[in-house]
Amino acid sequence: MSKKKAPLVFNAPHTVTPRPEAKKTAEVLEVGQGATKKESKQPLETAEPKKETVYIGAQISEEARKQLRILAVQEGKTSQDLILEAINDLFMKHKLNRIA
Numbered sequence: 001m002s003k004k005k006a007p008l009v010f011n012a013p014h015t016v017t018p019r020p021e022a023k024k025t026a027e028v029l030e031v032g033q034g035a036t037k038k039e040s041k042q043p044l045e046t047a048e049p050k051k052e053t054v055y056i057g058a059q060i061s062e063e064a065r066k067q068l069r070i071l072a073v074q075e076g077k078t079s080q081d082l083i084l085e086a087i088n089d090l091f092m093k094h095k096l097n098r099i100a
Contacts, residue, residue, distance in 0.1 A: 068082060068083075084100045087100040088100045
């Protein structure tokens, strides 16, 4: 006979007050010999807004995924950056605007 689990309950206050310093600047973590906290010089209010994006997916082989990840590390980019670059190259090949 299985034991019935109690439901999860989360009683948080309805309003959350952000820290004042969090409003002023973005915080960036640097990777190296021990991560250190560094404040960005660009205020969040003037940061460039993100583009609206949608999710698309593709099935690729495990070998292709590993190769993509290795290339991303070698280039100092993310897999996402490399995929967008490839899509833009495909657009250029077909004489379309590079908008990805």
